[in-house]
Amino acid sequence: MSVRTLPLLFLNLGGEMLYILDQRLRAQNIPGDKARKVLNDIISTMFNRKFMEELFKPQELYSKKALRTVYERLAHASIMKLNQASMDKLYDLMTMAFKYQVLLCPRPKDVLLVTFNHLDTIKGFIQDSPTILQQVDETFRQLTEIYGGLSAGEFQLIRQTLLIFFQDLHVRVSMFLKDKVQNNNGRFVLPVSGPVPWGTEVPGLIRMFNNKGKEVKRIEFKHGGNYVPAPKEGSFELYGDRVLKLGTNMYSVNRPVETHMSGSSKNLASRTQESIAPNPLAKEELNFLARLMGGMEIKKPSGPEPGFRLNLFTTDEEEEQAALTRPEELSYEVINIQATQDQQRSKELAQIIGEFEIMEQPRLSTSKGDDLLAMMDEL
DSSP states (O other): OOTTOHHHHHHHHHHHHHHHHHHHHHHTTOOHHHHHHHHHHHHHHHTOHHHHHHHTSOOOOOOHHHHHHHHHHHHTSSSEEOOHHHHHHHHHHHHHHHHHHHHHOSSTTHHHHHHHHHHHHHHHHTTTOHHHHHHHHHHHHHHHHHHTTOOHHHHHHHHHHHHHHHTTOOEEEHHHHHTTSBOTTSOBOOOSEEEOOTTOOOSOEEEEEOTTSOEEEEEEOOOSSEEEOOSSOOOOSSSSOOOOOTTSOTTSSOOOOOEEEOHHHHHTHHHHSOOOSOOTTHHHHHHHHHHHHHHOOOOOOOTTOOOEEOOSSSSHHHHHHHHHHSOGGGSOOOOOOOOSOOHHHHHHHHHHHHHTOOOOOOOSSOOTTSOHHHHHHHO
16 A cells, blocks of 8 residues: 555545536536635635645545545535535545546556646636645645656556555446446446557567577567557646546536446445444544644635535435435445534544544554544644
8 A cells, every 4th residue: 555645536536526516516507706716715725735734744545434524524615515415426426537547547657647637627727816826836846746756666556555445436427328438337448449558569569589688589469459659748747738638627518427326336335335343543534634624724704695505416306316315335424523622622523532432452652543632732
């Protein structure tokens, strides 16, 4: 497991969340000023300096529930509200889109190009907000500094860590089904055509060499695909042609997008459901949430501007039906954590920790997850 995976996972999922919210804000004819405020508030919170500092610290990935809690808070960082069914659908679309992108990355390193595609599009949402643009550019520089020098093997470990995180998610998405890149069981179809990874050759030729390194024989074979050489390598600079289209906004053209639980997802509930047994990482995950959310600066709506509810379904009836029919084991019980020094919140956090019923083991040294409340007081 790579300890450098979390920033890439968070930024790419966050990018997909913004794509979806932008599409739904347009579909529901939300006034332009309100839509811009929602996106600006979420992006400003997402790229907050303190938040990014915590995010980029080397650390292992946490559970889907823990990350889902962070996105729940992010989505409600402005005047927009989502109910549980819409939040479930939003998270399903985010995770399946990025899973598809990771699977189709020609090289493990190209997951960085996917991330840059997300950041490039996010910058398009905030062209009139130079302060927020500066926050995004600073995150880009951090990515370049940290990931620019990693080896192919380290990127392979990052890709493997991402695929392990996504391995039990098989939600069917109507857009993927219509484009025939996803099967009815929720699994993706890998292409056998198109450009090969940069730096590699089109398959179909075997070269044999002698012990002196001289080529002595060639054998051609039929590979059964329709591959072509890569035209050029994508740019890893702040501005440039990424070449790779994975990670760009697939909702730029209005298309209705529905999600459905595949049969395999329902049958594999035991694998998808979070264990009800005491989780030895429970304190650490609460600690993780407290650190991340402590860095989030959620801006309270100023003035009399009313909030509004965003529906990720076509009608309210569909949203209500989705909430009733979603398998319980595939729903996320979100832990609401406010990283403040407020006494009432501290009591709530203490109660949450108590509910995990973790058996304390004798220790010679303290763990960084031992005292959540003390750490929150230091934020």
